Amino acid sequence: AQSVTQLGSHVSVSEGALVLLRCNYSSSVPPYLFWYVQYPNQGLQLLLKYTTGATLVKGINGFEAEFKKSETSFHLTKPSAHMSDAAEYFCAVSSNYQLIWGAGTKLIIKP
């Protein structure tokens, strides 16, 4: 069965610092991988996705993620954090047209 693990329920970084949110998955087939963002009391919004091809994927708001098959990882990064990045981030893997979700990581930005 496929699964997704997000390391750290909360991650705190200073404004301007590197953001790194970790996601590891297990999958018996080549995965489709996704990152979503959720602002307080709102729905989720797709940040970026990996299906096939280039392993470094760029998304909205300056985020990017790299698919590393050997490490079964799909970590999300952003070079410089902004206060507006404070939100909860979810990693997901596609399985039989459904999504398997990680538990989410809350990103806290310190001024």
Next chain:
Amino acid sequence: DGGITQSPKYLFRKEGQNVTLSCEQNLNHDAMYWYRQDPGQGLRLIYYSQIVNDFQKGDIAEGYSVSREKKESFPLTVTSAQKNPTAFYLCASSIEERAGELFFGEGSRLTVL
């Protein structure tokens, strides 16, 4: 503007009452989904529908019911059989060929008193 509209945004009900959450989309998407979100647990799938007049149970369907009479609409009823209904409910839709790329509504927060 195209999108998904959920209503109501906040809902309070007494124990033992059924409640229905509305979800409407004008994106012309075939697939629609209902998720439940609880703190620290991510999203759990309640029901999904890939076509009108057909729907399937997700991981936590017990105590919930849905209908899909129109492509645009996928209402969720939280019945009195649901043991712990207080939660944030999210509706989403997708183009079937691009499953995994979900468009979400803004959610409905249900509190049972």
